[in-house]
Amino acid sequence: xxxxxxxxxxxxxxxxxxxxxxxxxxxxxxxxxxxxxxxxxxxxxxxxxxxxxxxxxxxxxxxxxxxxxxxxxxxxxxxxxxxxxxxxxxxxxxxxxxxxxxxxxxxxxxxxxxxxxxxxxxxxxxxxxxxxxxxxxxxxxxxxxxxxxxxxxxxxxxxxxxxxxxxxxxxxxxxxxxxxxxxxxxxxxxxxxxxxxxxxxxxxxxxxxxxxxxxxxxxxxxxxxxxxxxxxxxxxxxxxxxxxxxxxxxxxxxxxxxxxxxxxxxxxxxxxxxxxxxxxxxxxxxxxxxxxxxxxxxxxxxxxxxxxxxxxxxxxxxxxxxxxxxxxxxxxxxxxxxxxxxxxxxxxxxxxxxxxxxxxxxxxxxxxxxxxxxxxxxxxxxxxxxxxxxxxxxxxxxxxxxxxxxxxxxxxxxxxxxxxxxxxxxxxxxxxxxxxxxxxxxxxxxxxxxxxxxxxx
Amino acid sequence: xxxxxxxxxxxxxxxxxxxxxxxxxxxxxxxxxxxxxxxxxxxxxxxxxxxxxxxxxxxxxxxxxxxxxxxxxxxxxxxxxxxxxxxxxxxxxxxxxxxxxxxxxxxxxxxxxxxxxxxxxxxxxxxxxxx
Numbered sequence: 001x002x003x004x005x006x007x008x009x010x011x012x013x014x015x016x017x018x019x020x021x022x023x024x025x026x027x028x029x030x031x032x033x034x035x036x037x038x039x040x041x042x043x044x045x046x047x048x049x050x051x052x053x054x055x056x057x058x059x060x061x062x063x064x065x066x067x068x069x070x071x072x073x074x075x076x077x078x079x080x081x082x083x084x085x086x087x088x089x090x091x092x093x094x095x096x097x098x099x100x101x102x103x104x105x106x107x108x109x110x111x112x113x114x115x116x117x118x119x120x121x122x123x124x125x126x127x128x129x130x131x132x133x134x135x136x137x138x139x140x141x142x143x144x145x146x147x148x149x150x151x152x153x154x155x156x157x158x159x160x161x162x163x164x165x166x167x168x169x170x171x172x173x174x175x176x177x178x179x180x181x182x183x184x185x186x187x188x189x190x191x192x193x194x195x196x197x198x199x200x201x202x203x204x205x206x207x208x209x210x211x212x213x214x215x216x217x218x219x220x221x222x223x224x225x226x227x228x229x230x231x232x233x234x235x236x237x238x239x240x241x242x243x244x245x246x247x248x249x250x251x252x253x254x255x256x257x258x259x260x261x262x263x264x265x266x267x268x269x270x271x272x273x274x275x276x277x278x279x280x281x282x283x284x285x286x287x288x289x290x291x292x293x294x295x296x297x298x299x300x301x302x303x304x305x306x307x308x309x310x311x312x313x314x315x316x317x318x319x320x321x322x323x324x325x326x327x328x329x330x331x332x333x334x335x336x337x338x339x340x341x342x343x344x345x346x347x348x349x350x351x352x353x354x355x356x357x358x359x360x361x362x363x364x365x366x367x368x369x370x371x372x373x374x375x376x377x378x379x380x381x382x383x384x385x386x387x388x389x390x391x392x393x394x395x396x397x398x399x400x401x402x403x404x405x406x407x408x409x410x411x412x413x414x415x416x417x418x419x420x421x422x423x424x425x426x427x428x429x430x431x432x433x434x435x436x437x438x439x440x441x442x443x444x445x446x447x448x449x450x451x452x453x454x455x456x457x
Numbered sequence: 458x459x460x461x462x463x464x465x466x467x468x469x470x471x472x473x474x475x476x477x478x479x480x481x482x483x484x485x486x487x488x489x490x491x492x493x494x495x496x497x498x499x500x501x502x503x504x505x506x507x508x509x510x511x512x513x514x515x516x517x518x519x520x521x522x523x524x525x526x527x528x529x530x531x532x533x534x535x536x537x538x539x540x541x542x543x544x545x546x547x548x549x550x551x552x553x554x555x556x557x558x559x560x561x562x563x564x565x566x567x568x569x570x571x572x573x574x575x576x577x578x579x580x581x582x583x584x585x586x587x588x
Contacts, residue, residue: 149503149504150504292519317520317523317524318524322523322524323524326526
């Protein structure tokens with residue numbers, strides 16, 4: 001069988017069977033004026049040689065800059081073994097297979113992934129992944145609306161310190177689904193969500209509360225108190241977490257007296273390269289009582305007729321090939337290849353290795369904050385414990401400073417001004433285990449120079 | 458042949474309804490429906506207190522083959538869901554008109570019940586479906 005979907009011959013034969021002269025005739029019912037013959041904004045195709053050269057040139061422009069930006073995607077060391085194994089033919093697929101049970105190896109890997117994610121998050125069931133962290137948050141909110149049957153309001157509370165990109169995607173996905181999303185302010189001193197901000201909703205019908213830990217500012221939230229307060233008010237609790245942080249922080253399944261209801265997040269820190277913003281993958285776990293409301297594919301372990309273990313897709317009645325428009329989601333394509341990398345990453349590092357990565361990141365971030373705040377005109381903004389990011393206040397607008405740092409080969413962080421104007425000249429910086437003491441010194445020297453030059457100008 | 462008790466009313470979508478002495482209406486799925494679905498593995502019953510319209514999907518039955526919505530034959534308030542089905546969805550396979558009931562509704566308008574299919578009309582609908 002050739003790996004060409006239809007040859008010209010196949011197409012002619014198929015058209016002959018249904019008695020249609022050519023493919024265009026199949027589109028007759030679309031009025032001529034609605035058809036766009038040529039997409040003018042899309043340039044003509046390039047050859048492989050031309051594309052190769054173009055991409056090399058662009059990569060060179062990126063250069064090998066020293067990176068201190070996180071803001072949702074994190075540069076971690078990726079052992080060479082991971083992508084060498086992922087690239088093996090047996091694993092090289094972006095999808096859960098359509099003839100699923102014929103691919104026992106892929107299903108076993110996904111089952112291992114799910115087991116790792118339930119263990120990391122302290123929950124009972126995991127899906128086989130989602131597109132990315134942002135869409136996972138939106139899917140979790142829609143899931144909460146289905147799962148919280150005592151609530152009639154479809155109201156979701158999200159903290160202002162939830163990643164603003166996630167908030168934008170949440171608005172796009174839920175915008176036409178009668179879900180209302182309300183933003184809770186962050187505490188000006190701690191950068192966290194105070195219980196007082198949540199207390200205001202006492203006695204109201206609210207479907208779910210989203211808590212991001214660590215939040216977008218890198219600040220640790222008071223997750224136990226928030227979870228208990230939300231549960232006491234009949235809300236479900238959705239945790240948005242950085243999977244690396246769970247090696248050292250309390251898993252969401254243990255937050256408060258009952259644990260949260262849904263956990264989701266961005267899986268990129270687990271062995272997936274930054275690569276200009278994607279592809280990444282999202283993950284989601286939950287309690288057994290809500291498993292039928294969880295979107296995405298789920299792999300289960302079972303036994304065959306001879307009693308031998310085997311893997312199978314399970315709980316498919318929730319899915320779109322069976323429930324059509326009433327499925328738990330119609331955009332739950334997973335990211336099989338990246339999940340494969342994450343599973344191998346976790347297997348290779350183990351619990352201890354992941355904790356070392358998390359602890360080293362906390363340490364380097366603390367060193368980075370200490371080094372940068374020694375510079376005149378630079379202050380740390382929030383006073384609560386952090387994970388691998390921190391908000392710094394500069395004495396002048398951040399964007400030109402970042403530009404000057406880029407010219408010195410340093411990606412200095414994320415300018416918070418567009419999303420959080422109230423924070424003034426605020427810069428979000430990040431350090432992981434990949435940043436050495438020398439890297440941090442180099443950044444501190446460069447920043448001091450840039451600020452001196454700007455002050456002198 | 459599937460059983461179609463003469464004292465019940467039916468919907469073409471295979472729900473049955475029984476008028477209780479207190480005026481409430483008990484709802485389940487017919488013997489034909491449970492046979493067609495096969496072994497049931499999960500039932501989602503509605504929360505008491507919810508208001509439903511006649512024809513509104515308010516419960517879900519999931520079998521090894523498919524998941525299907527259950528429509529309320531009458532408008533009114535849900536006053537009970539069969540909690541037994543949580544642990545034993547197979548009650549619907551075993552006893553669709555008894556222990557396998559799904560929910561109870563307090564109807565707003567008694568004439569809606571009277572307008573449902575009687576056993577004869579439902580049997581005719583089943584015969585038409587299979588031919």
